[in-house]
Amino acid sequence: MTIGKVITSFGRSFIVDVNSTTYEAVTKGKKNDFVVGDIVEVHIINNEQAQILKLLERNNLVFRSNQHRMKIIASNITQLLIVIAVKPNFNINFLNRCLVFAHSQNITPVIVINKNDLQESSEFISSIQKLYQDKLHYRVLSISTLNHDITKLTPLLDNNQSLLIGQSGVGKSSITNYIIPNANTLTNTITKSETSGKHTTTHASLYNINHNSVLIDCPGLHEFGLSHILVPDIINYFPELNGLQNTCKFRDCKHNQEPGCTILKALQENMIDKERFKFLQQITLECNQKGKHLY
Ligand SMILES: Nc1nc2c(ncn2[C@@H]2O[C@H](COP(=O)(O)OP(=O)(O)O)[C@@H](O)[C@H]2O)c(=O)[nH]1
Ligand SMILES: [Mg+2]
Ligand SMILES: [Zn+2]
Missing domain, CATH: 1.10.40 (Ribonucleotide Reductase Protein R1; domain 1)
Known part of the structure; x- marks a missing residue:
């Protein structure tokens, strides 16, 4: 039995990692709701292609939902890195939703305040710390990818499968590129083969930091529906x-x-x-x- 991990997806096809070799994979039959982070049983067709046969049970699933549907984002997450920044448009509702979601799926949330180099950040950081760290006891970090001030974050990544989540423009991809310097290149290479030159993916992408640590970058979310909660x-x-x-x-x-x-x-x-x-x-x-x- 060959086991792989879904590292990104494009429409109906997926990239799976099998012992550090990547394959473009389609699914068997109609089922195609696999997601980044899934552990799957695969059949290897040749050096480039594989077929996904079966999903192994997920520990958890990150998704958003509204009254009509749910959109799956990633699975088997051990840590939710909720990235916020004073700019471009901080939305406290979004932060609160991410926290509620993390609780609902039993995933440890960490609030990562990026862009601490900006002047207007200091007041913002204090207000977030006052409520979310001092009163509610969430872990809150302040970093700046611009100033290479990211050492508070890196130890937290060890032995975790972390998902970066946050509004568009807060710096998720900058963090990813800082931690995995060739992340951009990796994504581009993979995406190119699949979508003839179109480089941007609208799905999450998974990167191995080391043997036990994984980082998943996810495109900015505008909304985070929680309709599934009772x-x-x-x-x-x-x-x-x-x-x-x-x-x-x-x-x-x-x-x-x-x-x-x-x-x-x-x-x-x-x-x-x-x-x-x-x-x-x-x-x-x-x-x-x-x-x-x-x-
Ligand atoms: N001032 C400042 N800008 C940053 C920092 N990190 C990222 N940015 C900028 O914020 C913008 C959005 O970054 P990006 O990583 O694409 O955000 P994403 O949409 O969350 O992936 C880019 O113009 C980055 O250069 C930071 O620490 N400080
Ligand atoms: Mg991004
Ligand atoms: Zn009441």
Whole structure:
């Protein structure tokens, strides 16, 4: 039995790595929802081509979902590196969504603030640290690929399969290229053979840092739908509300103005930040709307 790992995908075809040799692979039959990070059983056809026969069980799956569909991003992730930056357009909602997602899939999140070389970064970094590090106890790092100030990040990559996630323009690919200096070339070589000269991939790409450490770069996401989450579980994904699971009087409480709402009480007592509370209400509504989850 030959085992490989999916390292990137293009439409219906995939690049799989089998013992450090890459093959362009198509799938057997109709199933083609494989994703970067998947461990698969393959049949090698020749020096360049292989066929994916079977998916080995995933430890987890990173995806986003809305009411209508889900889009898979990567699998078997041990660490979610949520990259943010003061520029071009920081969106706190996006950060909160990534954190909730990480909790929902049991993946350790790390908040990586890039571009600490920019003047306007210092105030931004303090505000993120104050809430997310000091109050919520997430790991928060500040780095700059421009200034080669990335030493806080590198040790965290050891023995992990890390996924870089974040809005477009925050510096995910710059981080990747810093850690894996030939990442760009690798992607281009692979992509060229597949799409006749079109160099950019819209899918995630996986790179081996060393034998035990893997980094996955993912194109910028504009939205991060969480429709798959079940309403009663939401409170579990807010560390500041730990202990308040199922304490509201009504099971389907929207934490709006219901009597006996313990979350509103937590807000009054400043246990939860106002913006985080608004976000909680918003995803409660969003996850309520779809009725049942997607998979
Ligand atoms: N000032 C500054 N700019 C950076 C830094 N890292 C990346 N950039 C710039 O941010 C832009 C987006 O970077 P890119 O890596 O393509 O972001 P991605 O869309 O998240 O992959 C590029 O113009 C980079 O040169 C940094 O540490 N400081
Ligand atoms: Mg990029
Ligand atoms: Zn409530």
